[in-house]
Amino acid sequence: MDMDTLKRLEKELKNCVKCGACRAHCPVFSVVGREPVSARGKIALVRAALSGQLSLDARTRDVMSKCLLCGRCVEKCANDVPTDLIVLAAREALARKRGATFFHRLTGFLLRNRALLSGGATLVSLFGPLLFRKVPASSGLRLRFPLPFIGGQRHFPKIAARPFLARHPEIIQGEPGRPRIVYFVGCMTNFIYPEIGEAAVELLKSLGCTIIIPKNQHCCGFPALSGGDLDTFRELAERNLAALESHQADYVMTACASCGGAFHRMYPLVLGERYPALAKRFQALSEKAVDASELLQKLGLKPDQGASPLQEITYHDPCHLRSRGIVRQPRELLRTVPGLRLVEMQNADSCCGLGGTFTIHHYGTSMKINTQKTAAIKSSGVETVVTGCPGCMLQLSDGLQQAGSKARVQHTLEILARSLFRR
Ligand code: SF4
Ligand code: SF4
Numbered sequence: 001m002d003m004d005t006l007k008r009l010e011k012e013l014k015n016c017v018k019c020g021a022c023r024a025h026c027p028v029f030s031v032v033g034r035e036p037v038s039a040r041g042k043i044a045l046v047r048a049a050l051s052g053q054l055s056l057d058a059r060t061r062d063v064m065s066k067c068l069l070c071g072r073c074v075e076k077c078a079n080d081v082p083t084d085l086i087v088l089a090a091r092e093a094l095a096r097k098r099g100a101t102f103f104h105r106l107t108g109f110l111l112r113n114r115a116l117l118s119g120g121a122t123l124v125s126l127f128g129p130l131l132f133r134k135v136p137a138s139s140g141l142r143l144r145f146p147l148p149f150i151g152g153q154r155h156f157p158k159i160a161a162r163p164f165l166a167r168h169p170e171i172i173q174g175e176p177g178r179p180r181i182v183y184f185v186g187c188m189t190n191f192i193y194p195e196i197g198e199a200a201v202e203l204l205k206s207l208g209c210t211i212i213i214p215k216n217q218h219c220c221g222f223p224a225l226s227g228g229d230l231d232t233f234r235e236l237a238e239r240n241l242a243a244l245e246s247h248q249a250d251y252v253m254t255a256c257a258s259c260g261g262a263f264h265r266m267y268p269l270v271l272g273e274r275y276p277a278l279a280k281r282f283q284a285l286s287e288k289a290v291d292a293s294e295l296l297q298k299l300g301l302k303p304d305q306g307a308s309p310l311q312e313i314t315y316h317d318p319c320h321l322r323s324r325g326i327v328r329q330p331r332e333l334l335r336t337v338p339g340l341r342l343v344e345m346q347n348a349d350s351c352c353g354l355g356g357t358f359t360i361h362h363y364g365t366s367m368k369i370n371t372q373k374t375a376a377i378k379s380s381g382v383e384t385v386v387t388g389c390p391g392c393m394l395q396l397s398d399g400l401q402q403a404g405s406k407a408r409v410q411h412t413l414e415i416l417a418r419s420l421f422r423r
Helices: 010-014 027-032 039-050 058-065 072-076 083-098 102-112 114-126 187-192 194-206 222-226 230-245 257-272 276-288 292-298 328-335 363-380 390-402 412-421
Strands: 132-134 141-143 180-184 210-212 251-254 289-291 311-316 340-342 384-387 408-411
Touching: 010 039, 010 083, 027 363, 039 058, 039 083, 058 083, 072 083, 083 222, 083 257, 102 114, 102 222, 102 230, 114 187, 180 194, 180 230, 187 194, 187 390, 194 210, 194 292, 194 408, 194 412, 222 230, 222 257, 230 257, 230 276, 251 257, 251 276, 251 292, 257 276, 257 289, 257 390, 276 289, 289 292, 292 328, 292 412, 311 328, 311 363, 328 340, 328 412, 363 390, 384 390, 384 412, 390 408, 408 412
Parallel strands: 180 210, 180 251, 251 289, 311 340, 311 384, 384 408
Antiparallel strands: 132 141
């Protein structure tokens, strides 16, 4: 039973010819430097587990948890070995055999009970000053006392006093004949960065679109999946399907790279393969799902309608956009903004080190990976770093603030909306 999930990937596992080409591209290997954490090493461990030479013990769990699911190894593998899916299958097998970790049980419970999650976010927002102190010379917050799962040095943004989903009606009517866009908001935008959602609404309104923001949408489920909690992942995916399908949409828009990654890769490949009854529906969703930068470009957004003061920015590629080839679109949109100069940083497409729940379990390694990114941003000399993923925003801000940088981190949509509406 525990091994069933791994057996499904036997063919893919055999495709690994142990060439090691993936090692040079793995951000975790680059700072840990031990073979087992590389893609090749993890594949070897899973093969050993399948042949009975290795048990699914605590050490195996530790190695399998050391993966950002960044997909870099998959992109670089000439044999198309899907290491991210193999790691996820191993985490599922480990969770089934050993039980999910306390953190992932708690996460799964909160994600399935959205009212509790919202209530918890409101409490943190209300009692923020008791939990956090403002960091001098920056806008970030630091914990006043250590809490489980949270690195003491970490800088936090504020939790929104009012979640984005509570701010707008479900349907914002647009002009006749213009596209109907279902907006999948995602937890980070909803609770932490509602300004991204506000920018999305303004931009889509300016294009005459009808905007549908389903009230019954849920977390995409990525945090549950990354802990091997397939039952929660499936439940959330099915609830989202129901919420998104009930509206006749031309597009389903995400402005979070990870939510988009869930729709495009994880729903069809992790769930669709296993539950054929759902596969068609996942396929239909992934055909309609677009990243905001893709969509705005397709709809002909022209940020040059406005004017902004001269500013230099740099752009960080989120892994879950880069791996889908969404690299050109945000840059092209940003380059059309008058007064904005895009300065490319070194290794703009390297991972920021967040990796969803990876940063919870391995904060030290996560920040070591981030050090390289922070250094690249600082040496680009710009005051603003732009990206297309709220998760990356959290991690980039933390790294920059710890490094004493005053550089701001903003979402592509915020920059575009500001140029149009002079905020
Ligand atoms: S996963 Fe791909 S790149 Fe890595 S060792 Fe195997 S075949 Fe080579
Ligand atoms: S998905 Fe990323 S972190 Fe995980 S093994 Fe591959 S390259 Fe390394």
